[in-house]
Amino acid sequence: MRKCLLLILIFGLILTNQVKAQKQFTVSGYVKDAKSGEDLFAANVYIKELLKGTTTNVYGFYSLSTDPGTYTIVYSYLGTTEVEKIITLDKDFTLNIELSENEVITAEVMVTGRKADRNIEDAQTSVIELEMKTVKELPALLGEADIFRTLQLKPGVASAGEGNSGLYVRGGGPSQNLVLLDNATVYNPGHLLGFFSVFNADAIKSSTLIKGGIPAEYGGRISSVLDMTMREGNMKEYEFEGGIGAISSRITAQGPIIKDKAAFIVSGRFTYLSFLLNPILERQENPVSIPWFFDVNAKMNFKMGEKDRLFISSYFGRDRFSFSSGGDGGLSFELPYGNATTSVRWNHQFNGKLFMNNTFVFNDYVSKISAGFQENSFELNSGIRDFGLKGSLEFFPRITNKFKAGYEYVFHQFTPYIFEANIQDEAFTSEIDVKYGHEFALFIQDEIDITTWLKINAGLRGSLYASTGPNERVYFNGAVPVDTVQKGAFDSYATYFGAEPRLNARFKIDDKTSVKVGANLNYQYIHSVSQSTTTLPTDLWVTSTDIVKPEIGAQVSLGLFRNFKNNMFEMSIEGYYKKLWNQIEYGDQPVVSANEEIEDQFVFGEGQAYGAEFYAAKVLGKITGWVGYTLAWTNRSFPDIDNGKTFYNRYDRRHDLSVVFQYDINDRWNLNATFVYGSGQTTTPVVNRYLISGEIVNEYGDRNSFRLPAYHRMDIGASYILKDNGKRYSDLNFSVYNLYSRQNPYFIFDDVNFSDNGDIAIQARQVSLFPILPTITWNFKY
Template sequence: MLRSLLVLTLILISLAARSQEKVTLNGYVKDADNGEELIGVTVYIPQLKAGTVTNDYGFYALTVPKGTYTVQYSYVGYKIQDVTIELQQNVSRNINLPVEAELMQEVVIEEKPLNENVVAVQMSKNTININQVRKLPALFGEIDIIKNIQMLPGVVSAGEGSSAFFVRGGSADQNLILIDEAPVYDPSHLFGLFSVFNADVIKDSEIYKGGIPARFGGRLSSILDVRTKDGNNKHFEGSGGIGSMAARLAVEGPIVKDKASYIVSARRSYVDLFLKAANEDNLVHFYDVNAKINWKHNNSNRFFLAFYTGRDVFSFGNDFGFAWGNMTGTFRWNHLFNEKLFLNTSVIASNFDYKLELKDAINGFEWVSNLQELSVKNDLSYALGTRNELSFGYHLTGRRFSPGEISPTGSSSFFAPQKQQHMYALDHAFYISDLQRVTDRITLDYGVRLSIFQSVGKGDVYLYEDPQDNIKRERTDTLHYDAWETIKSYVNLEPRVGIRYMLKEGQSLKLSYNRMVQNTHLMSAGTVPVPFNTWNPSSYYLRPQVADQIAGGYFRNFMDNQIEFSAEVFYKDIKDVTDFADNAQLFFNKDLSTEYRQGKSWSYGSEWMVSKTRGKLTGMLSYTWSKVMRKIPGVNRGEAFPANHDRRNAINLQMAYDHNDKWTFGATFNYSTGRPFTLSSGKYEYGSYNPDVIVERNSYRLPDFHRLDLSATLNPRKNANRKWKGQWVFSVYNAYNRQNPFTIYTRTKKDDDGNIIGDGTEKEARMIYLFPFLPSVTYNFKF
């Protein structure tokens, strides 16, 4: 025993001595022109064949043996910096990277020295290059990263007129969409014609489809993480644009040079102004505002405050109207405890609300609903050495769900005031993960997240003999809970692991597994997303949804990393996926828990992508084959059925050609199998209730979807010597005028003149199309 203790002591002393011989290099990497911290910069020491990347805040830390090294800093579109640093003690070194070339603030990629997509352990992740997106066609000339995301492999669009997207078989509400760490519950403007993300203020955006890091949670299918610019801390500048339907303006500059800066942007559609001038009563518009300030107290303490608000307003004369909007706020504090330990603390607030109003003396009412949440997050990273990077943290989120409140608007309205009770929830999460370089060929990224969810009072829970039996679902009792009293708790462990194996130069195999848990549920039975959906927490009757996903892939680069190729396969299994009984009554139903149905869903598929990142011609070609099925007791007679976002085949092509320094041409093409939908076979009467008769869920499919968009961008050569630089973008949406189906509805059968055929009992299906051939012109500017 004594000998064992002596040996252990000697080992610990040896390890301590070795650790004392190591030092840490850390700092921030920034854009040399505007002072923006850069995310994902590669910091590499060739002598040691070791390196790291900057985190979400532009910070890096690398612990190495003492010595003098050449440190290489590289980032797509920026000049490589080789810096010789003597490391005999801990060193803090901030690096400013200059861009390779600049045109209208767009980076022209001249070289990409490292094959990050092959070397990185992370798979099923795509980084959206906003500068490349600017070269592609856009509806009404408005750049939209959501439309770009819908073209990625493994991502399926809900169709025209929607910003919703589905990832690897998950539903739209299973995507966590973040702007500066704050959740956005509806990312659409004008029913999906635009998204809430203004391209002028976007700094970085990434989507995770699998192998999701342990610091993320709360959704099953994907994470879309969008970061906005911090603001130019060197000099004042502005940018904006005037398009066919909307205009935008962004300004930024230093508050104190190199210490504090700001950025403010605003965007508004103006179709309603033209309609109003034409004495048109049906008006629609949207607006959004982004604002951010930051302050660098010193190299160890930085503070950020970001704000977003956006709203859509529809008004149909003096009779009917509705509106919805998101509002978020984020306060961040970056603190460096020492050369190895980095902390980010965030306080985040988010509000999503919607309103429906009918102005009528007898039938008039106003309906409002919202979801509010407040979060505190502590995320830490610790640089153990060249082979280990440790991350850990704790997140706490409180939410208040307000399903709906209705009030009469007319003096004689037959609507009585009605208010559904608020619901409250607390969400705790602890996580730890380690990025470990086992050998030069093998790298592991593994961790675990502990989710503790509490549904809390104040509130009432209704008891039933059998909540899912139409005869036995009358209330039998009521449980009353005081404020903050726990109604129901759920504890789930979420393991995550990823592995990368280097085959040889420029080739790798990757494998990942992750479990995700979702405690919020979107109450919607429709197949086309609309803003009037109700969010509910996991509760007495509603269990959390749990997804397990495994994915594998092969990654290879060609032609000196100019062409990137990837092929991935995946399988996802979801337990307790939420759906609703056929003909469920969702709105203003105080017994909504009797409509819940939970079952299972499974999806699998393969994804292929080839992208060219350099040269005059750049672009991406992707193909996805996938299948998405559901089986839920009480739905479709308990038999399996395809989910409404089951699209077996999807092909997407993006191309941009830099003809010269004046003209750039772009094209996108989309094809996908038609989505399933449900048609009723008839109706029946039960008192005043006339529900549809549903024989089989999603037994029909819409026609296949395909569309070609084209664009041409003109950068006048006179821009080079001017402070004011203008740019013209000419685009054509739906170039060959394809009539893609938006949705199908049933009506009483009529002839071509609108006359009812027969006795009026015969029904017919009618298809609605959106967006024919649409040309547009946009003028962008920078000063």
């Protein structure tokens, strides 16, 4: 209640400021790339005389309102020539700007697209803005440039270990991250069982990860937000680019549908290692096929006038893994899964101060396991499908003020584990119905410069969730059904409401130093529960019900930000504390029958995460890079696990260190290297073994009370530009993964051996995945 009153007071101060303001005029418009016509997101626009300005939104739109007068407006963006316009502001008018590529690159070139001191000036705390240029240059596993793996090199973001691209942000799990692609949710962001992310860097324009102080416009998850926007397509001319790597190739085509009015982009990626090796592997006695994947990103955008734009974007990706043995009638196994998303967005500019955006979204994630042996077959299907509408209004009353309000509605359709089997010519099927959920939210947020030293971004989100029919729910007492409840389409099993206040504040000490505070309360109404340390294709998404309560997360963070030597160096120290309620885990021995609700196997508890993040970066010059270190604790407690004893959960990483180095030797050569170190994963140890009736029975210790050996690895890489004449470009990217061939633990198993005299020898053995792996990739563009 006190948080809500604080927000009302803040909004009152904002409105009082507005009343006092004199008559002002507005200059607004779009900032675009001169070569492609694409909107430039986060381009810098400021008034030189006032030393105040703004950045463009994701659609390239900006708005500046101030007192009448003559001003110099400066427009800038990464790698472009700065543009200055002298205007006389005595009325509202539109000024669209195109920025051209800067062909003269100096030693002081920035490696990021944002304003040099934006980390000091912005109110938003705990944010990572990732440039695709950095993603493509750093050494990568098997040459696959990966957005998630690059984010793992930042403080506060950990991986689950070897060969895993999942994001574990400040003690949260992968399913607690809101992953958006053009406003559509991506439920499983992993290819090849989590080894790579599903996002093709060639198709992505911007990527922003918010670790704390989550703005009110985002909701539905309690850990973090990863908001990615696809490229829009070249409105001027046709372009083709792509690459050929060790395990996959990619191709992107873009160009105008109607020059300067409509454009398209199509980007595809597929693996071919399976096509080369599977014919050989199939000749083996027990063949295991190489998994394969493909994904396609497509987008079109249309200018329907000076004030209206329409965007249609889509993603489709599939993975497949299979195994067979013994020929016809032998054991066979197949695991296909994948995501599909579609977004249709319309934005409209009412005037220079008011901007609207509406989006229809569709998401579909499906997973299937099928197996067979002799005359028997088995199939398990699951998934989640969404239909949604989102809308927002952005209001720019003054140069120091941005107001945003909006709504969101999502209709969820959950497919539980639907079981079908044919055993000895007898058919079996589960009788669990599809689940439905309705999620609705309203939000308001305002960012305002209260004084020269205080900037606030405050917001409030109200969320409502209803778990509904039409379906039937069977309640069990143990394995015995005791009640059956039927609900219609508008009947609710449970309804929940959440008031979610959000706050970010920046206190500016001087031009080089600021202190930031962030706080947020989030509700999560849909859940994914896993027994593994990564997001697997078979993990099931479930709705909140009368049994499964919404997850709740509250976080506060405090950070010191400091720049040195004309913004050449950046430094930050952030501390955070996160409290979690209604956390969900499987019980110690979950066994689900074909017709039993999976939520009956869940246990519920609480958790907390806290730590400190240290970051130092050099962002100017031929040598750039960063060092990030995180000291963190993450624990959980469940009354039904270990008698309620608190334990470190699977995401706990006490120490996490990353070092990134990049060196532009000359116009053709670039060298780069990364080093990572992380505390080992937690696991539950075996403390005693007994031989009972000829069977080995294990006695386990406390949950996650043992930690595997630490993980560390060094990668190096280099890029060499073969050709760059303005129309054609090509380069070679060399990378060496795991330079000193560290045998990092993937998992540990017990190797049991029986001797002839009846003795039993049990030895723990470590399984490691990747030794040193050199790769080469050819990239091209014309």
